[in-house]
Amino acid sequence: MKRVGCLVVFLLMMTGCNLVTVEEGEILSVDAQGAGSFTLDLAEGNVTIRGDDETESIEVDVSYAVTGESEEEANAFREAFTSAILQREGDVVSLNTKILGPDQAEEGRIHLMITVPSDLSIELKQAEGELLIENATNDLHINQGAGPxxxxxxxxxxxxxDGAGRINVAEVDGPITVHTKTGDVTMKTITGDVAVIAGSSAITIEEVNGSVEVRGGQGKMTIDSIAGNVTLTGDGERNLSNIEGELIEQ
Incomplete structure (x- = not known):
């Protein structure tokens, strides 16, 4: 793992209270030539992953944001209890971020902007945060506690x-399986079979060249322009149109 550089630390004063937030950044990079997969085990924070057809490395722009009762305490917490480690073992590249520490006023988040070779498979685990992945040409396995x-x-x-948080999927060539407890699910322009198991989520699925199976609870279902069979289970309101295959309602 190579540290390409560090950014300037700056201080944000939170209006109307005595807390301060310190932000600090660094850029991590590792050679990904010949790698087959990228695994991420992440602390809380927002994450953007963009595939690049031309790059042969993984570059991670890390932004630490720590809030405390003083600048000194926030800085001390940042140094002692937050970390990001990017490394490679064989054909697997891994990224791990951590926020540890005692039960105290300080709290932190680690936000990430990541550029990867587009053909890497990605396996991501995170407790909380907003996630965006675009322009990937291999399999994705995502386990998210909360967040869109x-x-x-x-x-x-x-x-x-996904435990909680909306899910928005568009322009996918491949099958999709989603398990979610709560949070709206929207899918559009999919080539491949779609399977969704949801709790109270509202579900919208449109323009699918494949079959669709939805096991829902009380949430509203909107299903439109499906080339294959559609199987629906659940008690919520259903708006169905332009289904070319067999419709099975349970």
Whole structure:
């Protein structure tokens, strides 16, 4: 892992209270030539992953944001209890971020802007944060505790397990499987079979060249322009149109 550079630390005063937020950044890079997969085990924070057809490395722009009762305490917490490690072992590249520490006033987040070779498979685990992945040409496995998920321009198989937060998927060539407890699910322009298991989520699925199976709870379902069969389970309101295959309602 190579540290390409560090950014300037600056201080944000939070209006109307005595807390301050310190932000600090660094850029990490590793050679990804010949690598097959990228695994991420992440602390809380927002994450953007963009595939690049030309790059042969993984570059991570890390932004630490720590809030405390004073600048000194926030800086001390940042140095002692937050970290980001990018490394490669064989054909697997891994990124791990951590926020540790005692039960105290300081709290932190680690936000990431990541550029990867577009053909790497990605396996991501995170407790909380907003996630965007675009222009990937291999499989995605996502396990997210809470926070919105946005996927677009993906060519590969997608598996999503999400506790809470909306899911928005568009322009995918490959099958999709989603398990979510709560949070609206929207999918559009999909080539491949779609399977969704949801709790109270509202579900919108449009323009699918494949079959669709939805096991929903009380949430509203909107299903439109489906080339294959559609199987629906759940008690919520259903708006169905332009289904070319067999419709099975349970």
């Amino acid at each position: 998920i946005h996927l677009r321009q993906i060519r590969g198989e997608i598996h999503i397990t």
